[in-house]
Ligand SMILES: Nc1ncnc2c1ncn2[C@@H]1O[C@H](COP(=O)(O)OP(=O)(O)OP(=O)(O)O)[C@@H](O)[C@H]1O
């Protein structure tokens with residue numbers, strides 16, 4: 001089980017000359033490894049200057065498109081709520097897939113750039129305990145957020161953190177980019193979870209993504225930890241899947257969640273019914289996998 005950060009045996013520098021599918025020499029994950037080895041000095045919660053404890057905030061990010069960020073966000077959020085936690089799912093993506101995937105309407109203006117308190121902008125879902133801060137498809141809003149300066153980003157981050165206070169878990173679904181939206185989401189989070197599809201090109205995005213995570217970690221020491229890598233749309237009949245899986249686990253060790261999310265048509269169908277797969281097809285493989293992933297995440301609390 002993924003229950004700690006004892007990564008000594010995974011030191012990238014001790015890598016031998018075995019041929020891997022991933023060009024590991026292109027990675028510099030030293031900062032992630034050093035942060036991952038340290039217990040978070042603030043525990044798993046943010047503590048604001050006022051001394052208030054904020055929920056555990058997980059940012060689901062990968063700048064590569066279509067890797068399962070939104071699917072993972074919706075199903076983790078739903079699974080954590082079903083387990084009895086209060087959960088806020090924040091849709092940071094102008095595509096608004098997390099909002100529409102739960103059968104909700106996007107906002108006219110993104111709640112994070114209005115002065116309205118977040119609690120007035122959240123939408124309740126049919127899943128008890130799960131609220132959604134809807135995304136907005138307004139290009140003007142996306143532009144405002146995406147081109148915002150440092151101060152504006154800080155305002156978004158504080159807005160998000162203060163609005164999150166009443167929840168046990170906050171999950172942020174990021175857009176497929178490394179721009180301001182993703183940086184603000186990372187800055188507001190205390191863990192980043194990276195969904196990765198087992199294919200060669202997954203590596204390309206990972207290198208850049210890790211660079212940005214490192215930058216945010218260095219800007220905010222002790223605030224952001226590396227939550228883990230989750231392998232999505234896993235197809236065990238493909239040789240490439242097994243190779244990528246083995247390589248990632250050898251390199252990242254326990255950072256990779258034990259649970260893999262299989263490719264399952266029910267997972268893809270669920271959002272068209274405005275439901276998480278846990279509600280749409282509770283007994284399917286995808287549902288079981290997302291439940292297991294929730295358990296792995298809860299075990300680390
Ligand atoms: N386990 C799965 N089995 C089958 N289909 C899946 C699975 N996970 C995701 N999909 C499908 O793959 C597509 C991409 O998934 P998703 O929208 O979650 O990715 P994303 O990373 O959020 O994309 P974007 O970068 O555009 O925001 C969707 O059509 C989704 O339904």
Ligand SMILES: [Mg+2]
Pocket residue numbers: 069070071093095097173174175
């Ligand atoms: Mg998405």
